[in-house]
Amino acid sequence: MTAKLTFELTESFEEALSFDEATTGGRYLRVEVSPLIDGCPLLASGGLVFDALSVLVSGATSAELDLYTCSCGVAGCAGIFEDCQCLVTEDSVNWRFPEEPFAKWFAPGMPLEIHFSLPGYVAALARLEGDLEARRAACGAPLLLAPCELVDERDLTEAAVPFHDFLQAKQAQHAEWLSALAEADET
Numbered sequence: 001m002t003a004k005l006t007f008e009l010t011e012s013f014e015e016a017l018s019f020d021e022a023t024t025g026g027r028y029l030r031v032e033v034s035p036l037i038d039g040c041p042l043l044a045s046g047g048l049v050f051d052a053l054s055v056l057v058s059g060a061t062s063a064e065l066d067l068y069t070c071s072c073g074v075a076g077c078a079g080i081f082e083d084c085q086c087l088v089t090e091d092s093v094n095w096r097f098p099e100e101p102f103a104k105w106f107a108p109g110m111p112l113e114i115h116f117s118l119p120g121y122v123a124a125l126a127r128l129e130g131d132l133e134a135r136r137a138a139c140g141a142p143l144l145l146a147p148c149e150l151v152d153e154r155d156l157t158e159a160a161v162p163f164h165d166f167l168q169a170k171q172a173q174h175a176e177w178l179s180a181l182a183e184a185d186e187t
């Protein structure tokens with residue numbers, strides 16, 4: 001059985017912090033993304049933040065990642081010390097959550113391992129990306145995905161571009177980081 005993945009978006013306008021006199025802060029649209037599994041929230045309550053940027057950056061490739069994190073962006077702060085597995089096969093994508101601490105956060109009956117069809121998963125991410133760009137374009141402000149509490153002007157300049165460009169820049173950074181990691185492994 002494969003599940004249908006959709007996303008629920010919650011948005012609010014926030015003011016960036018000024019860390020010194022040289023920066024003036026600025027307004028941005030903060031968007032929190034929550035995955036829905038067959039239309040149902042994965043978590044029983046709030047408290048953890050879904051890391052939508054990591055999910056969009058890794059796309060349909062197998063990876064170990066923090067699908068959820070603390071609202072401050074540090075997973076360990078919310079008692080998450082083990083990565084989630086995103087396992088991609090030729091026709092499916094599987095999310096596997098470690099029992100600790102997710103068993104206690106999940107909605108009753110929600111399994112710790114969730115299977116999506118590969119085309120369904122790819123389409124869900126593309127829809128999310130399209131929705132985010134539509135919201136950014138409509139609000140005329142930089143768009144930042146939660147968790148993003150501590151932002152200053154540099155982050156806002158980065159996030160003021162069309163969401164697709166922002167995402168591609170993050171994917172390029174991620175690819176660079178992966179190849180640096182692979183090189184470090186070889187030596």
Ligand SMILES: [Zn+2]
Nearest residue numbers: 070071072077
């Ligand atoms: Zn925290």
